[in-house]
Amino acid sequence: MKAWQLHGLGLENLKPGEAPIPTPQANEVLIQVKAVSLNFRDKAIVDGIYEPELVPKLLIPVSDVVGTVVAVGQEVTHLKEGDRVNSNLYSSWVDGDAEPDYGLFSYGTPLPGALAEYMILNASTSVKAPAFMSDEEAATLPIAALTAWYAMTDLGQLKPGQTVLVQGTGGVSIFALQLATALGAKVIATSSRDENLARVKELGAWQVINYRQHPAWEKKTLEFTNGRGVDQLLDVVGGEGLNQSVQATRIGGQIHQIGFLDSQVSKLDLMPVLFRQTVLRGICVGPAQSFERMNEFLNQHRIHPVIDTVYSFDQAREAYEHLARGAFGKIVIKVSA
Template sequence: MKAWQLKGFGLDNLVLGEAETPRPKAGELLVKVGAVSLNFRDKAIVEGFYEPHLVPRDLIPVSDAAGTVAAVGEGVTRFRIGDRVNSHLYSRWLDGAPGPDEPAYCLGSPLPGGLAEYMVVHEQGAVRAPDSMSDEEASTLPIAALTAWYSLVDFGQLEAGQSVLVQGTGGVSVFAVQIAHAMGARVIATSSRDENLQAVMKLGASAGINYRKTPNWENEVLAITEGKGVDLTLDVAGGEGINQSIAATKAAGRIAQIGFLSGQTTQLNLMPLIFRQTTLRGIAVAPRSSFDRMNPFLDEHRIRPVIDHVYSFEQAREAFDHLSRGPFGKVVIRV
């Protein structure tokens, strides 16, 4: 089969070539990949600053895929040949709290990913793709949509009438705006681009803040919420901005720490965290059971993924370059 493989760190070392087509073992599905979508995690793996010691030689990267079951291993009962499925990043995290070793079983590193004509996933780690979505659309769900859903619903316990702050206009953030709006929440979004703020307001955000024009954006959040702060913040930036997120979140509110776009380390000011009694929770996607609950919600509320651009399989490097520029929504590769 044709496959992109990582021969060393750096985008120049992502090479298109031939690889042996995998065969499904007992309990596994061989999926003919229709499309994959890119996440910041994929970029970080390729560039060598995401758990580089876990990245195997000749890795086929990219975790998020949608496609059609082409063959099944012995004992498979959840799916049949011809079914359309999604991959799930944490292939063994099915329900409840994560185990201590979930990262060892992630697709796209250390396990092979979907940037190839075929990939193998275990039947227990696969999710039925929404019938209403194309492969390109469904490929955006496993990390971006599911992380937003888990942050808002399972962790955030967001209710209608409450407020949520969503940072940026990447894949997770755009899904968060759509889902929170459908739940009846008030959404405040931040971005460095006014045109992106206008776009997310059309998707359901009620207010937008340009953080480049308003560096102390937490004060603007407090003004919008009459000094209270939001009930829930989705922080995708990390870095020193976590202190601003704490200030923008209400007393006894919640922060879902999702990303590290601005850095993997921070100097956390403990006194505001303590006095505001803030719950700060690291979010690393979600179990499969949450995925199973999310897809019917997306169908019910007619939420369609926002795709910035779809690239051909041969244009994988261009797709990664686009991701680095900061897309509005998702970057997809049609396989």
């Protein structure tokens, strides 16, 4: 089968090649890959800043996929050939709290990923894709959508009328905007580009902040919320900006720490955390059962993912380069018809 493989760290070492079609074991399914989407994690793996010690030789990268089941293991009963399914990043995380070693069972490293014509999935955590979505749309769900959903609903218990702040206009943030709005919350969105802020307003954002024009964006957030702060904040930036996130969140509010676009290291001022009684929670996607609940909600509200650009399989490198420049919503690679 055709496959993109990582011959060494760095995008220049991501090269097209051939790999054997794998055979599903007892509780696995083999899918024909239809489409994949890229996340910051995929870029970080290729760049060598995401657990490089776990990256195997000739890794097939990318975790997020939708595909059609073409073979099933002998113990698989709930999936059959022809079913269209999504991967779940952590292939061993079904529900509840993750096991300590769950990271060792994640697609796109150390397990083989989706940037190939075929892929093996654990049947226990494979989720049927929403029927109303195209392959390109469904491919965007496994990390970006589930991260936002799991943070805000399973853990955050978001209620109608509450406020949420999302940072930027990448995949997680746009999904958080769409989901929170559908849940009846009011969303504040930040970006450095006025044209992107105009687009998020069209998607339902309650208020927007250009953080280039307002570097102290936490003060604008307090202004919009009458000095109270937001109920939930999805922080994808990390670094020293985490201190601003604390100031922008209400007393007893929740910060979902999702990414580290700025830095993996933060010098956190603890006094505001203490006085504001801030709940700071690390988020690492979510379990398969939460994915199922999210898909029911997506079906009910007919929420269509926002896709920036769809690339062909041969344009995988260009897709990574686009991700590095920034995207509005998701970057997708179409693998097969």
